Amino acid sequence: MPRPVHAATDGSVAAYRATGFWFxxxxxxxxxxxxxxxxxxxxxxxxxxxxxxGLTALWTAHSLLALDPTxxxxxxxxxxxxxxxxxxxxxxxxxxxPRTAGAIERHDGLDAAVAMRRAMIDTVAEVGAATxxxxxxxxxxxxxxxxxxxxxxxxxxxAADVAEAAQYGVDRTGLLDELEVAARFGITGIGTSRPxxxxxxxxxxxxxxxxxxxxxxxxxxxxxxxxERTEVLDWAAGRVRFRSLDSGFEGSVMARRVIVALExxxxxxxxxxxxxxxxxSLMIATEPLSDATWNExxxxxxxxxxxxxxxxxxxxxxxxxxxxxxxxxxxxxxGSAVDPSFERVDAVFEHLHRTLVELFPMVGAxxxxxxxxxxxxxxxxxxxxxxxxxxxxxxxxxxxxxDGLSTTNLAGRTLADLVLERDTELTRLPWANHRSPLWExxxxxxxxxxxxxxxxxxxxxxxxxxxRASLVAKAVGRLTGH
Numbered sequence: 402m403p404r405p406v407h408a409a410t411d412g413s414v415a416a417y418r419a420t421g422f423w424f425x426x427x428x429x430x431x432x433x434x435x436x437x438x439x440x441x442x443x444x445x446x447x448x449x450x451x452x453x454x455g456l457t458a459l460w461t462a463h464s465l466l467a468l469d470p471t472x473x474x475x476x477x478x479x480x481x482x483x484x485x486x487x488x489x490x491x492x493x494x495x496x497x498x499p500r501t502a503g504a505i506e507r508h509d510g511l512d513a514a515v516a517m518r519r520a521m522i523d524t525v526a527e528v529g530a531a532t533x534x535x536x537x538x539x540x541x542x543x544x545x546x547x548x549x550x551x552x553x554x555x556x557x558x559x560a561a562d563v564a565e566a567a568q569y570g571v572d573r574t575g576l577l578d579e580l581e582v583a584a585r586f587g588i589t590g591i592g593t594s595r596p597x598x599x600x601x602x603x604x605x606x607x608x609x610x611x612x613x614x615x616x617x618x619x620x621x622x623x624x625x626x627x628x629e630r631t632e633v634l635d636w637a638a639g640r641v642r643f644r645s646l647d648s649g650f651e652g653s654v655m656a657r658r659v660i661v662a663l664e665x666x667x668x669x670x671x672x673x674x675x676x677x678x679x680x681x682s683l684m685i686a687t688e689p690l691s692d693a694t695w696n697e698x699x700x701x702x703x704x705x706x707x708x709x710x711x712x713x714x715x716x717x718x719x720x721x722x723x724x725x726x727x728x729x730x731x732x733x734x735x736g737s738a739v740d741p742s743f744e745r746v747d748a749v750f751e752h753l754h755r756t757l758v759e760l761f762p763m764v765g766a767x768x769x770x771x772x773x774x775x776x777x778x779x780x781x782x783x784x785x786x787x788x789x790x791x792x793x794x795x796x797x798x799x800x801x802x803x804d805g806l807s808t809t810n811l812a813g814r815t816l817a818d819l820v821l822e823r824d825t826e827l828t829r830l831p832w833a834n835h836r837s838p839l840w841e842x843x844x845x846x847x848x849x850x851x852x853x854x855x856x857x858x859x860x861x862x863x864x865x866x867x868x869r870a871s872l873v874a875k876a877v878g879r880l881t882g883h
Contacts, residue, residue, distance in 0.1 A: 460809050
């Protein structure tokens, strides 16, 4: 019987609080005790079985019940709902899709690129509307995204982004010039450069822990059965094999439809292993800052931010006035391994802290209160999918490359239409039933993935040294989705 290669937690509240600020703050605020729901301890039969208890599964269950309230739906989760990327991310509910519109246009045509972009913009609004309908208070504020261009090279990249966005007729992304950025934000430039920025209104800041845990309670109240501490071992058409982590019971769920929604953690199961590469992204959260400090910084509630460096960073101002700030830089591990020890890389945490202070010097000697991380899921062509095979009854969604907080909602609505065999605008989007190539076997996967991470670090150094667009970034672009 195939088994995941990483160990389960002990199921304690302490273990779940340790996943990061978002879950820890739920306990601190008295909103959720993070105690696991009972595991499944007998064979069972359902109409739909969802593998994984993150936002993809929860939004799929939510959407299926909206279309057919008679469905009997089960969610099997190895730990607790939201334990994976859904509860650890940067809190960006954005209209970003993990592939550029230009790449979609080249592969599927202009109409497909426009449809995908429009669907993502609509999804941001839909997440906000759904949380209001379900009375989920997740600090959803659509403040938009500011991406700073801190030197001449980054400014040319920003201008190119805005020019590309204008081609699709549905984008409201615009440029902020030096004077406007200087008047509104306390961001530093690189060297003697004065920063500019782009602004995209189609993004909301969210507390992802509140969102995923609140959505789990909402679908459970609607009749969905959520079984936690229930490890899926394997699946086939009509059947999911599982094991209860606490009792050791092994059994099967018989279900006509099976949807696999594990994102980066799916790499641990043989049927998914080479479809998804787990790439770690790490985050820090600071102590709360004063309103006066935030006035100097200029980032508003609900506003997210980044810049045009190659080694991605991302941040937001939380509802309680902290920075939640993250970025790439952690290595890929041999064999697509996933392990809690990979979530703590001191060098990356220190880099994030230094970068935050470099961007906004007025934060001073700010204290970092939380450090955490987790694997994001990356498909070989860096294109997410929502797929379903009506012949086998098996579906799959994932490959969000860190842009899943909104994309999971679109995946859930798309999967619901696919499962119920509805021909809709969603099922005609270019990512519906998209199948990415498999990742290369080891050692090629290990070499390529880590060259991609290293290449982005070198590319940033190269651009600072030369003042020109990086040749290294261009060379490794195929490894990093560009």
